Amino acid sequence: MARRGPSTRELYRQAVETYVAAGGDESVQQVITAVHSLNKKLDQWYARQLADLDLTAGEWGVIAALAKAGDALTPSQLADLTSIAPSSMTHRLDKLSERGLVRRTPDATNRTRVLVGLTDDGWQLFSSAIQGSNVVESDVLQDLTNGERQELARLLETVISRLDDIET
Numbered sequence: 001m002a003r004r005g006p007s008t009r010e011l012y013r014q015a016v017e018t019y020v021a022a023g024g025d026e027s028v029q030q031v032i033t034a035v036h037s038l039n040k041k042l043d044q045w046y047a048r049q050l051a052d053l054d055l056t057a058g059e060w061g062v063i064a065a066l067a068k069a070g071d072a073l074t075p076s077q078l079a080d081l082t083s084i085a086p087s088s089m090t091h092r093l094d095k096l097s098e099r100g101l102v103r104r105t106p107d108a109t110n111r112t113r114v115l116v117g118l119t120d121d122g123w124q125l126f127s128s129a130i131q132g133s134n135v136v137e138s139d140v141l142q143d144l145t146n147g148e149r150q151e152l153a154r155l156l157e158t159v160i161s162r163l164d165d166i167e168t
Contacts, residue, residue, distance in 0.1 A: 072117035
């Protein structure tokens with residue numbers, strides 16, 4: 001089957017050349033463009049995965065936030081964690097609750113508050129999605145040894161720690 005256009009690697013090289021021609025530092029552009037290209041390709045795969053799971057990105061954000069929290073959260077906390085308006089969170093929680101993925105329970109310490117947690121089905125969906133993603137992510141990293149993966153992770157963590165120093 002004939003390829004439709006330039007490969008991801010060719011697009012990466014063209015982008016780096018363009019950024020360098022415009023005055024960008026080559027070593028910086030190589031790293032940033034590689035990270036961006038990786039992120040873009042993985043985001044495309046994740047979007048297809050979410051469609052297969054019949055979830056929106058926003059609904060996935062709620063499920064992932066609850067899984068990472070490891071405990072029930074208030075709708076306001078979820079809205080903050082996912083950077084959406086509380087009214088939008090209510091709609092998302094309604095849909096996820098209807099599907100049996102989250103449950104709302106009254107807060108035992110504050111009767112005016114509701115806590116939201118994952119149901120067993122919600123956790124199972126999260127776990128299944130992560131396992132499916134891990135297959136693709138492992139394929140992406142298959143040419144690196146475990147030591148190289150650890151070194152790459154260490155280097156990226158160093159870069160990530162600088163993000164808080166950059167004004168937005």
